[in-house]
Amino acid sequence: MIELSVIAPCYNEQNNIKDLVSKVLELFNKNIINGEIILVNDGSNDGSRIEIEKICRQFKNVVGVSHAENFGITEAWNSGLKSSRGKYIVTIDADLQYNPEDIIRLYQEIRSDKYDLVQGWRMEYKDDNLLRKFLSRSLSYLLNILFFTRMNDIKSGFVMYKREVFLDILKYRNKFRVFQHFFILCALKQGYMIKQVPIAFYPRIRGESFIKNPMFFSFKVLLDIPKAVLYFGILARKSIRRKSQCAA
Numbered sequence: 316m317i318e319l320s321v322i323a324p325c326y327n328e329q330n331n332i333k334d335l336v337s338k339v340l341e342l343f344n345k346n347i348i349n350g351e352i353i354l355v356n357d358g359s360n361d362g363s364r365i366e367i368e369k370i371c372r373q374f375k376n377v378v379g380v381s382h383a384e385n386f387g388i389t390e391a392w393n394s395g396l397k398s399s400r401g402k403y404i405v406t407i408d409a410d411l412q413y414n415p416e417d418i419i420r421l422y423q424e425i426r427s428d429k430y431d432l433v434q435g436w437r438m439e440y441k442d443d444n445l446l447r448k449f450l451s452r453s454l455s456y457l458l459n460i461l462f463f464t465r466m467n468d469i470k471s472g473f474v475m476y477k478r479e480v481f482l483d484i485l486k487y488r489n490k491f492r493v494f495q496h497f498f499i500l501c502a503l504k505q506g507y508m509i510k511q512v513p514i515a516f517y518p519r520i521r522g523e524s525f526i527k528n529p530m531f532f533s534f535k536v537l538l539d540i541p542k543a544v545l546y547f548g549i550l551a552r553k554s555i556r557r558k559s560q561c562a563a
């Protein structure tokens with residue numbers, strides 16, 4: 316069985332895909348990990364699909380999945396999970412703002428079997444997009460207040476899961492406009508144990524973010540909050556009382 320599957324949604328990331336794959340494969344070799352990379356082309360309109368197909372022909376442990384249109388990051392996660400075989404699953408953006416070398420830190424933590432998922436906490440924010448940084452941290456602060464949590468970074472999508480845990484969490488994805496902002500609350504509601512590991516978050520060097528209007532994107536999150544309160548509010552609070560809080 317594959318030990319670790321790396322799922323990377325790709326939307327117009329033609330110029331980043333090769334470097335991402337190179338860094339992850341180097342990490343597999345260096346740490347003797349039986350791993351695979353799942354590249355999910357989420358309806359890109361650049362050359363991402365062709366680049367993924369080329370890399371898949373070059374490496375046996377790189378798998379390509381393609382969406383005919385842009386379905387969003389959580390659907391890309393789901394498609395990647397269906398095509399994966401790993402005991403552990405890690406999701407990482409293809410834009411290299413998360414350092415692929417940090418995967419090993421999350422992997423070492425989850426193998427201790429103390430946690431169900433391990434999240435990269437963006438403690439060192441090197442991205443120079445001040446508006447995005449402000450909105451991200453403000454939203455995390457608001458969600459912490461509303462759901463009685465004390466998470467350092469609710470929104471980071473750089474996460475390693477036990478396979479069955481990720482399957483369980485993704486069952487809720489179609490109930491929200493932007494589920495990627497609520498999956499940690501979902502994990503808490505389910506009673507899963509979470510570890511947060513401090514990492515650096517780097518500026519994008521190539522390509523453009525799929526979030527063209529951060530204010531509008533944040534507004535969509537706000538529209539999801541009432542439903543999140545319904546699903547994760549009281550139940551999430553009970554989970555936190557029942558189990559210890561995340562370790563930082």
